[in-house]
Amino acid sequence: MPIIEVDHVNKVFKTSVRREGRFGTFISLFSPVTRQVTAVEDISFTIEKGESVAYLGPNGAGKSTTIKMLTGILEPSGGNILVGGGKPHRNRIHNSYQIGVVFGQRSQLLFDLPVRDSYEMLRYMYGIPHAHYRKNLSEFAAVLEVEQLLDRPVRTLSLGQRMRCEILAALLHEPDILFLDEPTIGLDVIAKERIRSFIEQINREKQVTILLTTHDLDDIERLCSRLMIIDKGNLIYDGSLGYIREHFATERRIRMVMPDPAAATVTAARFEGNADFRVSVQEQMIEITYDHRQIDTSELLRTLLSTCNPRDLAMQDENIEALIRRIYQDGINAVHQQPPRTAGGIR
Amino acid sequence: MIAPKRNALQQLVYLLGLYRIYLKIYFRTLIEYRTDTWVALIGGLCAQASTLTFLTVIFQRIPRLAGWSYYELVFIFGLAATGRALNQAFLNVPYSLNGYIRSGMLDVFMIRPVGPLFQATGMSQEINGVGSALTGMVILIYAASHLELHWTFAKGIYVAVALISSMIIQLAVLLAIVVSAFWILEIRSIIYPVGWLYDFTRYPLQIFTPFIRGLLTYIIPFALGSFYPAAFLLRPHLYSWAGLVVPFVAILLFILTYNLWLFGLRRYSSASG
Numbered sequence: 216m217p218i219i220e221v222d223h224v225n226k227v228f229k230t231s232v233r234r235e236g237r238f239g240t241f242i243s244l245f246s247p248v249t250r251q252v253t254a255v256e257d258i259s260f261t262i263e264k265g266e267s268v269a270y271l272g273p274n275g276a277g278k279s280t281t282i283k284m285l286t287g288i289l290e291p292s293g294g295n296i297l298v299g300g301g302k303p304h305r306n307r308i309h310n311s312y313q314i315g316v317v318f319g320q321r322s323q324l325l326f327d328l329p330v331r332d333s334y335e336m337l338r339y340m341y342g343i344p345h346a347h348y349r350k351n352l353s354e355f356a357a358v359l360e361v362e363q364l365l366d367r368p369v370r371t372l373s374l375g376q377r378m379r380c381e382i383l384a385a386l387l388h389e390p391d392i393l394f395l396d397e398p399t400i401g402l403d404v405i406a407k408e409r410i411r412s413f414i415e416q417i418n419r420e421k422q423v424t425i426l427l428t429t430h431d432l433d434d435i436e437r438l439c440s441r442l443m444i445i446d447k448g449n450l451i452y453d454g455s456l457g458y459i460r461e462h463f464a465t466e467r468r469i470r471m472v473m474p475d476p477a478a479a480t481v482t483a484a485r486f487e488g489n490a491d492f493r494v495s496v497q498e499q500m501i502e503i504t505y506d507h508r509q510i511d512t513s514e515l516l517r518t519l520l521s522t523c524n525p526r527d528l529a530m531q532d533e534n535i536e537a538l539i540r541r542i543y544q545d546g547i548n549a550v551h552q553q554p555p556r557t558a559g560g561i562r
Numbered sequence: 563m564i565a566p567k568r569n570a571l572q573q574l575v576y577l578l579g580l581y582r583i584y585l586k587i588y589f590r591t592l593i594e595y596r597t598d599t600w601v602a603l604i605g606g607l608c609a610q611a612s613t614l615t616f617l618t619v620i621f622q623r624i625p626r627l628a629g630w631s632y633y634e635l636v637f638i639f640g641l642a643a644t645g646r647a648l649n650q651a652f653l654n655v656p657y658s659l660n661g662y663i664r665s666g667m668l669d670v671f672m673i674r675p676v677g678p679l680f681q682a683t684g685m686s687q688e689i690n691g692v693g694s695a696l697t698g699m700v701i702l703i704y705a706a707s708h709l710e711l712h713w714t715f716a717k718g719i720y721v722a723v724a725l726i727s728s729m730i731i732q733l734a735v736l737l738a739i740v741v742s743a744f745w746i747l748e749i750r751s752i753i754y755p756v757g758w759l760y761d762f763t764r765y766p767l768q769i770f771t772p773f774i775r776g777l778l779t780y781i782i783p784f785a786l787g788s789f790y791p792a793a794f795l796l797r798p799h800l801y802s803w804a805g806l807v808v809p810f811v812a813i814l815l816f817i818l819t820y821n822l823w824l825f826g827l828r829r830y831s832s833a834s835g
Contacts, residue, residue: 287673287831288669288672290828290831304831307672307673308565311674312564312675313563320666321665321669321670322670325591327595332590336583339579340580340674341674389563
């Protein structure tokens with residue numbers, strides 16, 4: 216049985232709008248004016264125990280709303296959510312024992328006190344047996360390298376240090392599922408790496424199910440075998456990152472440096488006529504962009520090398536970040552030309 | 563982990579233990595900000611001292627007011643002031659709740675295995691109130707020592723019941739306003755003037771117009787936690803009804819407001835974001 220089941224879930228926010236005029240407030244009291252905003256529209260997916268899933272989307276796409284529904288903070292307006300077999304918002308206390316949540320933008324640590332005090336509070340709150348608490352604290356603190364920080368007030372920690380302490384706080388009660396809402400936001404490369412390797416480790420060794428939202432594709436490459444993209448409240452992709460790379464990243468780029476790029480331009484002209492074929496010259500560098508499904512890469516290279524004499528040559532596939540940006544902007548169909556047949560696909 | 567099962571008594575013990583941890587946390591925070599704490603304490607004492615001076619001046623010119631003697635007036639004032647201060651010290655949550663909602667802390671509370679209102683209450687102590695409560699009790703004891711009240715154990719218990727009722731009635735009224743702000747955003751700031759209304763009940767209700775008397779007895783029943791219990795202790799034969807009505811109203815109001823809170827919380831999770 217999947218540990219998370221999301222079945223045709225909607226979330227509509229009603230915000231009340233104040234009426235204009237002197238008695239606006241008073242009138243609104245009796246006949247409120249509301250405006251409806253659909254944050255999440257007909258989303259369905261399941262996550263198995265031990266999976267590690269990334270949830271990606273532009274700001275305001277509905278990522279946080281989904282996380283809030285899964286953690287029981289928000290109630291779905293329609294559809295059904297089951298986490299560990301129960302409805303999260305119906306039984307928050309039961310749910311709180313099976314989930315750990317890390318909000319990148321807000322802290323569950325006590326700002327003015329040593330980190331350890333927050334952990335002691337959580338120990339009592341969850342009723343964690345002392346032996347378990349000691350074992351978990353020492354084990355996680357060692358891996359996250361926060362032993363030296365435990366007696367320092369939270370307010371004196373750097374963002375990266377604080378984030379590691381937050382993750383530890385979310386795991387003290389040994390949850391089955393860990394939700395991370397932008398855990399690496401604003402961190403430097405080393406801090407990101409530490410957090411990634413820890414998440415990877417608890418996912419692998421303790422079979423903790425991971426669902427993380429992020430804007431950072433390196434997070435996904437490193438941590439998640441599965442990627443879900445949400446846009447304007449709709450789930451537009453559910454599959455692997457590799458699948459996106461393979462099927463959507465169809466653009467290739469060849470860069471050559473040579474004394475006389477004009478010669479190469481003449482050669483390259485033979486291939487023109489293809490839709491996505493572009494050549495640009497910048498001093499001694501020539502850059503050729505093409506769709507690898509329309510032009511055979513080896514043929515192109517052979518032709519180029521037989522006529523030109525490049526000093527240096529580099530090939531690149533499409534920048535995945537740019538690709539995701541294109542998916543956000545144009546929708547998945549614009550990017551996707553071949554309908555998928557195997558695992559993963561379009562919704 | 564799996565949620566531990568607790569019966570009602572175990573749950574009560576658990577919550578009291580948690581509140582103790584919150585007090586410890588607050589105390590340790592106060593020590594972290596030593597200077598700040600001293601300023602707050604001295605500020606609180608100064609405020610109380612000025613009130614006391616004001617009172618002494620007023621009451622010395624008015625030996626009797628609406629049939630109440632000087633020491634009786636001081637007794638009424640002391641009980642009401644203590645109730646207010648204890649509320650501020652331990653149940654200050656209506657004033658901080660809005661901040662928790664705005665900062666997203668309410669979301670953090672909601673993913674933990676304890677009611678969010680309890681957590682918010684636990685995080686909302688106010689040191690000012692402790693100083694004021696001490697001053698209030700000194701006033702109360704000073705007045706009581708000059709009155710022939712024939713103290714019994716039951717009367718002592720009743721003072722405690724009255725103070726707790728006062729704290730709960732204030733909490734219920736103010737919380738109801740804050741929760742209503744889930745629906746009607748603009749009424750949030752009403753909490754301040756309504757809070758100040760309590761100060762009226764430090765004086766005998768008879769000195770006010772029937773409108774204010776009715777308001778403080780039936781609509782915003784602050785007087786049930788301050789003036790009436792004091793009057794009951796001073797003149798049991800005249801205010802005998804207050805004996806049971808006070809704790810009863812406190813419990814009733816708490817149940818009503820708690821359900822309003824649960825309803826508001828559902829709305830928070832179903833409608834707003």
